[in-house]
Amino acid sequence: MADDSNATSGFHSAIPLALSATGMTTSSSDVVVLGLGVVLAGLYLFKDQLFATSKPRITPVASKSAVNGSGNPRDFVAKMKDGKKRLVIFYGSQTGTAEEYAIRLAKEAKAKFGLSSLVCDPEEYDFENLDELPADCAAFFVMATYGEGEPTDNAVQLMQNFEDESFEFSGGSRTLNGLKYVVFGLGNKTYEHYNVIGRRVDAALTAMGAVRIGERGEGDDDKSMEEDYLEWKDTMWEAFAAAMGVEEGQGGDTPDFVVSELEAHAPEKVYLGEYSARALTKTKGIHDAKNPYAAPINTARELFAAHSDRNCVHIEFNTEGSGITYQHGDHLGVWPINPDLEVNRLLCTLGLYDNQDAVIGIESLDPALAKVPFPVPTTYGTVLRHYIDINAVAGRQILGSLAKFAPTPEAEAFLKELNTNKEKYYAVVAEGCLKLAEVLQLAAGNDIKQAPTPGNTTKWSIPFDLIVSAIPRLQPRYYSISSSPKLHPGTIHATVVVLKHENIPSEVVTKKWVHGLGSNFLLNLKHAVNGEPTPIYDTKDGERVSVPAYLIEGPRGAYKTETTYKAPIHVRRSTFRLPTNPKSPVIMIGPGTGVAPFRGFIQERIALARRAIEKNGPDALNDWGRISLFYGCRRSDEDFLYSDEWEQYKEELKGKFHLHTAFSREKFKPDGSKIYVQDLIWEDREHIAQAILEGKGYVYICGEAKNMAKQVEEILAKILGEAKGGSAEVEGAAEVKLLKERSRLMLDVWS
Numbered sequence: 001m002a003d004d005s006n007a008t009s010g011f012h013s014a015i016p017l018a019l020s021a022t023g024m025t026t027s028s029s030d031v032v033v034l035g036l037g038v039v040l041a042g043l044y045l046f047k048d049q050l051f052a053t054s055k056p057r058i059t060p061v062a063s064k065s066a067v068n069g070s071g072n073p074r075d076f077v078a079k080m081k082d083g084k085k086r087l088v089i090f091y092g093s094q095t096g097t098a099e100e101y102a103i104r105l106a107k108e109a110k111a112k113f114g115l116s117s118l119v120c121d122p123e124e125y126d127f128e129n130l131d132e133l134p135a136d137c138a139a140f141f142v143m144a145t146y147g148e149g150e151p152t153d154n155a156v157q158l159m160q161n162f163e164d165e166s167f168e169f170s171g172g173s174r175t176l177n178g179l180k181y182v183v184f185g186l187g188n189k190t191y192e193h194y195n196v197i198g199r200r201v202d203a204a205l206t207a208m209g210a211v212r213i214g215e216r217g218e219g220d221d222d223k224s225m226e227e228d229y230l231e232w233k234d235t236m237w238e239a240f241a242a243a244m245g246v247e248e249g250q251g252g253d254t255p256d257f258v259v260s261e262l263e264a265h266a267p268e269k270v271y272l273g274e275y276s277a278r279a280l281t282k283t284k285g286i287h288d289a290k291n292p293y294a295a296p297i298n299t300a301r302e303l304f305a306a307h308s309d310r311n312c313v314h315i316e317f318n319t320e321g322s323g324i325t326y327q328h329g330d331h332l333g334v335w336p337i338n339p340d341l342e343v344n345r346l347l348c349t350l351g352l353y354d355n356q357d358a359v360i361g362i363e364s365l366d367p368a369l370a371k372v373p374f375p376v377p378t379t380y381g382t383v384l385r386h387y388i389d390i391n392a393v394a395g396r397q398i399l400g401s402l403a404k405f406a407p408t409p410e411a412e413a414f415l416k417e418l419n420t421n422k423e424k425y426y427a428v429v430a431e432g433c434l435k436l437a438e439v440l441q442l443a444a445g446n447d448i449k450q451a452p453t454p455g456n457t458t459k460w461s462i463p464f465d466l467i468v469s470a471i472p473r474l475q476p477r478y479y480s481i482s483s484s485p486k487l488h489p490g491t492i493h494a495t496v497v498v499l500k501h502e503n504i505p506s507e508v509v510t511k512k513w514v515h516g517l518g519s520n521f522l523l524n525l526k527h528a529v530n531g532e533p534t535p536i537y538d539t540k541d542g543e544r545v546s547v548p549a550y551l552i553e554g555p556r557g558a559y560k561t562e563t564t565y566k567a568p569i570h571v572r573r574s575t576f577r578l579p580t581n582p583k584s585p586v587i588m589i590g591p592g593t594g595v596a597p598f599r600g601f602i603q604e605r606i607a608l609a610r611r612a613i614e615k616n617g618p619d620a621l622n623d624w625g626r627i628s629l630f631y632g633c634r635r636s637d638e639d640f641l642y643s644d645e646w647e648q649y650k651e652e653l654k655g656k657f658h659l660h661t662a663f664s665r666e667k668f669k670p671d672g673s674k675i676y677v678q679d680l681i682w683e684d685r686e687h688i689a690q691a692i693l694e695g696k697g698y699v700y701i702c703g704e705a706k707n708m709a710k711q712v713e714e715i716l717a718k719i720l721g722e723a724k725g726g727s728a729e730v731e732g733a734a735e736v737k738l739l740k741e742r743s744r745l746m747l748d749v750w751s
Helices: 002-023 028-045 048-050 077-083 097-113 153-163 196-207 225-244 278-280 341-348 380-387 396-405 411-421 422-430 438-442 462-471 517-529 592-616 646-652 677-683 685-693 707-725 727-741
Strands: 089-091 117-120 138-146 180-187 217-220 257-261 292-301 310-316 331-334 359-364 479-480 491-497 500-502 513-515 537-538 542-544 565-571 586-588 627-633 657-663 699-706 745-750
Touching: 077 117, 089 097, 089 153, 097 117, 097 180, 097 225, 097 257, 138 196, 138 225, 153 196, 180 196, 180 225, 196 677, 217 225, 225 396, 257 462, 292 517, 310 517, 331 491, 331 517, 341 380, 341 438, 359 565, 380 462, 396 411, 396 438, 396 462, 411 422, 411 438, 479 491, 479 592, 491 517, 491 592, 517 565, 537 586, 537 745, 586 592, 586 685, 592 646, 592 699, 627 646, 627 677, 627 685, 646 657, 657 677, 677 685, 677 707, 685 707, 699 707, 707 727, 707 745, 727 745
Parallel strands: 089 117, 089 138, 138 180, 180 217, 586 627, 586 699, 627 657, 699 745
Antiparallel strands: 257 359, 292 310, 292 565, 310 491, 331 479, 331 565, 500 513, 537 542
């Protein structure tokens, strides 16, 4: 907008500038003639604005009567009427999961009842006319809870409208009498404010007179969001049918997409893993989640000791010239691809191995319901490698929809049993950590231990459009940034522990190793950057297992030059920040890779300290608050992250930085039990109580949420409760709650 306004004002100022310049070199009669010509030209150019008085002036803000028509893109009720849709489904989504469930609900409503839905990002619509939703319609709200009980970014305005007493609907009141609605919340029980946004939406709608259909659904990502959804939806649809006066069976099994092979298409216009048109055409633009930046990797090194059976990668991405900026505490989004083995497995299972490079176009049959989730035209192989999450554990619902395409009656029966028998599914698929292609192989009697080929893999005649519909888009993996732009303005550091664990075998599934997608992708890059061979490691049982291989060169070799490898990244903003005043005490708790953002925090303080000392002398830090870091790992000689840096940081911060370490497999309590960061915090309770209650200090927790973060909060409540002369349950809990409300206790945790 700034460029447009500047261009306009510049055009108007050109007229007097031209007259002034001309007057210096011409006679007065020439000036008169020239001036008259300019005036006449101006009258002609602006005749519509000067003389067309009968036409109203167009302004950015339309009148209420104007916006209520179908021409207003923010009027969802008008869109529903125009599209003959009886359902509107709003989703509050931060990472895409809530949006996926919103689309699933829309698809099920169509398949079961023949009802069409408008799936809406609430950020793109106005809610003033929610009270105008017709009586034969219903509104769905699929709401994720983000962070510490916050709405997702795209649902902030919706929540403000629902909870602000001054907000009124089009009828001039805050009533939604008779509005029928459904709520499904997405949360994680390891967090304190479990599913609070879904509950708040439900409470607000009920308070305004709306009527909920069925029970409120709540999915727990700590256990199984999928199972919670499946258990909830069947009874919800029964209540929905009764409330809406519809019967199941009125819909049909219609596809979402049409996939067609393109006979001739310009190769340079085919997406082979690029995420945006800018990446395909190599044109400059803003780099974000829709257009990640292929960042060169400056450094990638192993942080764990050579004798460790685990890996932790320190990796530095060069962002110079990209326009990407970041702050300490932000998150780095890394876009991984699927490993070669799983891409080949699914290609063979679908009978597409020999046709993987065929160029395909994909069109949505109902763009309002199902948008093509990735750029097209593309190829079968590209879709499976770059765009959809084939590495995830197969969901129970998809197995039921694929059963009819089974190559044998036995395979069909196997899938149907997994779909209908929750216990069998959990034992075989969930605990066995089976991907979709592995389940299909297993159902057909193939050996999933063998490297898949068209010769040893039974073909399933599954339409490719169903694969696109059923498997979610491959999402970026997020890591806490472990550097400060004050010390590293042109690079972003990440600290990534590599995920690797065994499945739980059953009568059907043998033991196998499971590898995390994003972390092993980065481990591959680390090996490539350093010219190291992909390692093969020996298990406890003598089995030899290799790290998954990835096509790290990227589409068209774009992620590799002669000496450099790249990876697509973007930055996600965070509120996890240091206090601006260095006099405030800071307490950081980050065991394991939870220390990552605190490395960035300390670097941020070092940059400030250097400037302060340069300006005010060696005593400049005397009145600074103490910076305490509580860190834990297994052993000091095995997985002590950045052990070579902390002493230097202490020196630079002139004794203001204190490091407390717990080595759980090296130093023990007198009774032989392990020492964790919680124990260190209790040992330092006098300083912690003083720093928080008297020094108005700030507390930060980063790491695993289910046990560590919860136990740290309990210890803090105990310390503060005793310091206040009370108990952890009453006074301590009140202090912890107050700290959170004032953003003096902040968490960056994961399950």
